[in-house]
Amino acid sequence: MTATARRRGPSMADVARQAGVSGQTVSRVANGRANVDAETRERVLDAMRTLGYRPNSAARALRSGRFHSIGVIMFTLSSFGNMRTLDAIAAAAADAGYSITLIPVPHPTRGEVSVAVDRLAEEAVDGVIIIVEAHLLDESDIELPPELPVVVVDSTAGDRYTVVDTDQAHGARLATEHLLGLGHRTVHHLAGPDRSYSATHRREAWEATLRAHGAEVPQVLVGDWSSESGHAHGLALASDPEVTAIFAANDQMALGVLRALHQSGRRVPDDVSVVGFDDMEEARSYWPPLTTVRQFFGEVGRRSVEALLHEVETGERRASALVPTELVVRESSGPRHAASTGAGSAAAS
Structure with a gap:
């Protein structure tokens, strides 16, 4: 018998006819939704067994009541x-016997997020982790399926969902206080994009820390997380002899700043101190090695999966959690020197 002559397997429509329900009801049962009464659910499951309707995800659900799959909606893969964080989520999910279904959102608008949610609603997932890095989930017109457990990372969700994130504000405060403690009169800040939730928290904490110490609050420069934007803004900062301390909102922008300072003849840290945020593996290999705020992405990913699976298994949401940060001091930051207000010192070659 040829492939074209083979009898097709039973479809969702066949199951619906056998059970006397709508195709939508069959889909709800197949996807583990809670909004189907027990009698109807059993009738649909009986029809699936009778007809041999066994896609892999449905077979798992028939045995365990779950699909052992987690949906992940992510703003950017770059x-x-x-x-x-995604690596940690995948590892934690695998350890728990779950796979992940990834839906990238190239443009983090409300419409794009809603489309991604709709796509995942059609998949056989037990819950969703959303990593959007933007101020989106406090918008009332983003509808998430009420029966689907959701954990949010790097955004805000009010009190509707569990949020797991790095303590962005604490990290920015550590960076700013470190530079002030070295005798710098103020700290200039190269922020991340305005739409970024984490960038906003770092910027607000930087400003609040300066004000708390009675220091001047310089104008903020806004980058796009790239070393290129760090370099462009770094050239502007390097041209100002009053700039002696710079806090960049991530390590990649800090790398661009270091390059700009070197090209402009400003020595680091003798003339200008630089602090980043993230503690990328490469940060210790920057020249000079970069003082930075360490984020524990693995812990964020692990806690996100734990919180989601707790809700899947118990129906109860865990409290939101902030993962602490720590300051890693290396050679890119040092005491302010009286001579550092001049821009004429030669760069080390």
């Missing part, structure tokens, strides 16, 4: 932090 971000260092997002990729480290």
Whole structure:
């Protein structure tokens, strides 16, 4: 018998006819939704067994009541932090016997997020982790399926969902206080994009820390997380002899700043101290090695999966959690020197 002559397997429509329900009801049962009464659910499951309707995900659900799959909606795959968090989520999910279904969101608008949610609603997933890195989930017109457990990373969700994130504000405070403690009169800040939730928290904490110490608050420069934007803004900062301390909102922008300072003849840290945020593996190999705020992306990913599976298994949401940060001091930061207000010192070659 040829492939074209083979009898097709039973479809969802066949199951619906056998059970006397709508195709939508069959889909809800197949996807583990809770909004189907027990009698109807059993009738649909009986029809699936009778007809031999056994896609892999449905077979798992028939045995365990779950699909052992986690959906992940992610804003960008190019971000260092997002990729480290995704790696940790995949590892933690695998350890728990779950797979992940990834839906990238190239443009983090409300519509794009809603489309991604709709796509996952059609998949056989037990819950969703959302890593959007933007101020989106406090918008009332983003509808998430009420029966689907959701954990949010690097965004805000009010009190509707569990949020797991790095303590962005604490990290920015550590960086700013470190530079002030070295005698710098103020700290200039190269922020991440305005739409970024984490960038906003770092910027607000930087400003609040300066004000708390009675220091001047310089104008913020806004980058796009790339070393290129760090370099462009770094040239502007290097041209100002009053700039002696710079806090960049991530390590990649800090790398661009270091390059700009070197090209402009400003020595680091003798003339200008630089602090980043993330503690990328490469940060210790920057020249000079970069003082930075360490984020524990693995812990964020692990806690996200734990919180989601707790809700899947018990129906109860865990409290939101902030993962602490720590300051890693290396050679790119040092005491302010009286001579550092001049820009004429030669760069080390």
